[in-house]
Every structure is written in C-alpha cells, then in structure tokens.
Amino acid sequence: MLSPGAVASAVQYDQALQSASPAEVIAAALEAAGRDGLALVSSFGTESAALLKVMADVDPAIPVLFLDTGWMFEETLAYRDQLILTLGLRDVRTIRPATDALAAHDSDGDLWSSDPDTCCRIRKVEPLAQALAPFSAWINGRKRFQGASRAAIPVVETDGGKLKFNPFANVTPDEIGLIYASAKLPPHPLVASGFASVGCMPCTSRTAHGEDPRAGRWRGRAKTECGIHTSAG
Ligand code: SF4
Numbered sequence: 001m002l003s004p005g006a007v008a009s010a011v012q013y014d015q016a017l018q019s020a021s022p023a024e025v026i027a028a029a030l031e032a033a034g035r036d037g038l039a040l041v042s043s044f045g046t047e048s049a050a051l052l053k054v055m056a057d058v059d060p061a062i063p064v065l066f067l068d069t070g071w072m073f074e075e076t077l078a079y080r081d082q083l084i085l086t087l088g089l090r091d092v093r094t095i096r097p098a099t100d101a102l103a104a105h106d107s108d109g110d111l112w113s114s115d116p117d118t119c120c121r122i123r124k125v126e127p128l129a130q131a132l133a134p135f136s137a138w139i140n141g142r143k144r145f146q147g148a149s150r151a152a153i154p155v156v157e158t159d160g161g162k163l164k165f166n167p168f169a170n171v172t173p174d175e176i177g178l179i180y181a182s183a184k185l186p187p188h189p190l191v192a193s194g195f196a197s198v199g200c201m202p203c204t205s206r207t208a209h210g211e212d213p214r215a216g217r218w219r220g221r222a223k224t225e226c227g228i229h230t231s232a233g
Contacts, residue, residue, distance in 0.1 A: 010163055013156040022051070025155060025167035026058045026139060032163060033137035039063045040139040041128065041228075044080040045198045046188045050179040051141040051168055052087055061090040062139075065131050068094050069123040070102070071112065071200035075189040082186060095131040097123045112202045120226040123200075128228055129160065137163035142229065143176075144169055147212050149224050159229070199226070 013032065017025050029038055040055055042048045042064050055062055066080055084092050101122040105111060111119040132138055138159075144151050155169045168176070179185070190198050194206035197214045205216040214224065 010158045022167035029165040037136040039135045049185040056087040064092045125227045
C-alpha cells in the first residue's frame with residue numbers, strides 16, 4: 001500500500017520539478033531515494049541512450065535494470081553491452097522471467113501470440129516487480145510525445161508504493177536527437193533498418209514514415225502497453 005506521505009511527496013516533487021531539466025529530475029530522484037534506493041529501468045531501445053547518458057552524467061553507478069524477456073533481438077543485447085562501455089555504466093543488472101512461470105504458462109514459447117497480456121505479465125511485469133522490490137524509487141524514459149496513452153504523464157508519480165520519476169516526460173524528439181548528436185551516442189542497430197521503437201522480437205515491426213513511433217509495437221492488436229506502467233497507477 002502506498003503511504004499518504006509518499007503520495008504527498010510525489011505531488012510535491014511533481015510540482016517542484018515541472019520545469020526541471022532531465023538531469024535535475026534524476027538528481028532529485030537520487031537525493032530522494034539515495035543510490036541504494038533508486039534504479040533506472042531501461043529497455044536499451046531506440047531512444048534509451050539519451051536517458052542513460054543523462055543518468056551517467058549525474059551518477060553512472062545508479063543501478064540500471066534491463067529486462068531480458070527471452071525474446072530480445074540480438075541487436076538489443078549487443079547495444080546494451082556497447083552502451084555499458086560507451087557510457088561507463090557501472091551497475092547494469094539483467095533480469096529474466098522465472099523459469100517456473102515460463103514452464104507453467106509458456107512451455108511452447110507461443111504465448112505472445114495466443115495471450116500477449118499473460119506473456120507480458122510473466123516475462124515483464126512480474127520479473128520487474130520482483131527486481132524493483134528493494135528500491136523505493138525508479139526512473140524510466142517515457143515521453144508525452146509517444147502517443148495518447150502517454151500524453152499526460154507527470155514528471156513524478158507513484159507506482160506500487162514507489163516514487164516513479166519520468167525525467168523525459170517533457171522532452172521533444174528534437175531534444176533527444178540533440179543529446180544523441182552532442183554526445184555522439186551510437187544509434188540502436190535496428191534504427192537503420194526502419195524500427196522506430198524496439199521491444200520483443202515477435203511483437204515489434206517496422207514503422208512507415210510519418211507513423212507513430214510506437215505503431216510497430218503489437219501491430220494489429222489493441223494492446224499498446226506491456227503493463228509495466230499500468231499496474232499501480
Ligand atoms: S512484448 Fe510480446 S513477446 Fe514480449 S513479453 Fe509482451 S507479449 Fe511477450
């Protein structure tokens with residue numbers, strides 16, 4: 001259960017950080033939770049390097065949690081390793097689904113097709129909840145420009161009794177491009193072949209010019225989120 005105090009602080013942090021830069025938001029999260037109480041969750045996707053660069057400039061030892069669902073592109077795993085070296089990330093932790101959950105629900109490896117919500121639950125939501133258990137606050141890279149479901153995200157909110165900081169809530173695609181350009185960050189290897197947003201292999205497709213960047217995720221289904229950001233409000 002979320003304590004009334006945590007709700008009050010999320011609202012207060014959100015109000016105080018409305019105009020803060022991403023680095024200032026991460027510094028505030030660090031001050032609020034301490035390095036032992038704070039984690040950044042990254043998919044090592046097409047825009048991830050920008051947030052990881054800002055975090056590394058604040059403190060490269062903040063724990064970074066990466067969910068390897070078992071369905072990641074090889075290119076994403078290689079990109080993770082490249083960014084660890086490029087940015088000097090000191091504490092990247094790869095977390096995986098529980099083997100008993102996979103055996104019970106997805107022994108044939110086709111749950112993504114028949115029941116993607118359960119697949120996301122056992123491969124993403126539950127492992128992440130377990131990995132986040134020791135932390136009181138976390139950082140993620142969602143942006144308001146990513147579509148209707150993210151258009152109103154606050155800078156700071158509560159989720160499952162924890163503070164959740166969204167340092168990129170207010171940023172624009174151009175600002176992200178600027179971070180990549182000024183720091184000479186390597187692009188995700190799949191961007192060049194038309195992937196604007198990269199998640200699990202079976203649920204990711206290329207996007208056409210002018211399409212919403214996340215249109216290639218779960219294409220043809222009503223699903224737009226994996227559940228990581230919708231579990232606790
Ligand atoms: S994105 Fe697709 S493959 Fe990945 S966990 Fe969700 S349903 Fe399964």
